[in-house]
Amino acid sequence: MEAVAVREESFGDLLRSWRQRRRVSQLDLAIEADVSARHISFLETGRARPSREMVMKLAEELAVPLRHRNRLLVSAGFAPVYPEREVRAPEMEVVRRALDKILAGHEPYPAVVVDAAWNLVAANAAAGMFMEGVPAELLKEPINVMRLSLHPQAMGGRLLNLAEVRAHLLHQLRRQAEMSADGRLAELHDELASYTYPGVDLNVAHVPGPADILVPLRIAAGDRVLSMFTTIATFGTPVDVTVSELAIETFWPNDEETAAAFRG
Template identity: 50%
Template sequence: MTTVASDRRNSKDSPAQAPSEVGALLRAWREERRVSQLELALRADSSARHISFVETGRSKPSEEFVLKLADHLDVPVRERNALLLAAGYAPRFPQTPFDDPAMDGLRAGLERLLQGFEPYPALVVDATYQVVAANRGIAMLLDGLPEDLLVPPLNAMRITLHPRGLASRIRNLGEWRGHLLHQMERQIALRRSAALRALYDEVAAYPVADPGEDTAADGEVYHFALPCRIEHEGRVLSFVSSISTFNTPMDVTVAELAVETLLPADPATVKYLQSRG
């Protein structure tokens, strides 16, 4: 409350001026989230007048107030650093490379998590779906794909949607492709990532062959989630996807990691994977 009150006092006698860089950025995030100045003010224990002064440059927000607004607007960690820089403050969140020794504990924990999920497939991807870790279940699904598609760094979206990749084996490709593209669209809206937009444009332009009718087994009904039905060695395996991220991340790299696990969607898939060990 002390910080906000101080910001209010500073704004009363400030002359009108052009929107500041941080003000323009905050306004853009607010409008993208479809939040009014009044609603944001109520969330941040401030006033609509003060939010307006910050956005127009009549008031310089404190470092903590910038972070408070960013939190209530669900601004990604990477972009919170950009807001702080625009307001004249130092970045708060480091970006540690995933292979840095400081990440040893995190990498070891993720490896144990992926191994513990075997024989079911699981992987870890970054903000642009680059695969940073995967287990043997994923290796099984990728077995037999063209070698040029498997040259590191692997990208989960490219591998899945490329016509010579997993797309050629996915029986319900139309549904699954639509789900993945919609997922990317949500991420682009959240993160405003040029790299993610470029990836989306690339994979959305891949030619899509007519996979024919997806014929599930008689009586097979999925009520809880859309399955990915993928051919493997003459049989069709069914999976539903679950994605996990880190709570309250304090590092840009960690904030952008996601763990995706593929859960068997039917007893036949469970039996087959367990038989392979």
């Protein structure tokens, strides 16, 4: 059988892809990187070879994720510079301590830590509410928080304002897939978009009222309705791929009734 040649990624192709993904012209990128537009053109066509410093500078200007900065470096003939450690690695103890403190400090309200694909990395005890009554197959590792949020047999079946929350989450996921070039997110988006909810009109458009500030999650919990909103935090100056992809999502009560339910 004849071997099929695998085409290596060229630096020029990757640079052009990220520039177009960010909707930046060659001239705009050249101005930000303090080089000529002609030089950017030569880099993209392969007529010029970048230095390692230039690869790093262009990646910074284009806000390329660390994982893909390593790919840019390798395609230009350099070794990757950003390590990727397991969260449980000894060197990550300081990160684990910070995460544990944030998760514990947010009790009695739920908080979770997720990776770039929205897979669960850690959670506090209050986040167990999202697992209640969920089929075992959805709780197999890795547990995906987005999947739990919208699956009809998980939170998707308990959200009283499913249409607006679903629209928001799908838009967020699609945007993240486009900005990060992460194929896993694109596949996850398509999976979640395919879920059906008998009897639920997904085309309902919510018109914000005068008192609205945020889109809440309105969750049926027995004879009560829990109303929450979320915030997402990331590490500010990561130089490790894993740390750069971690996000901490904290859930907050949207009204006193919800706060009281969690305190109780």
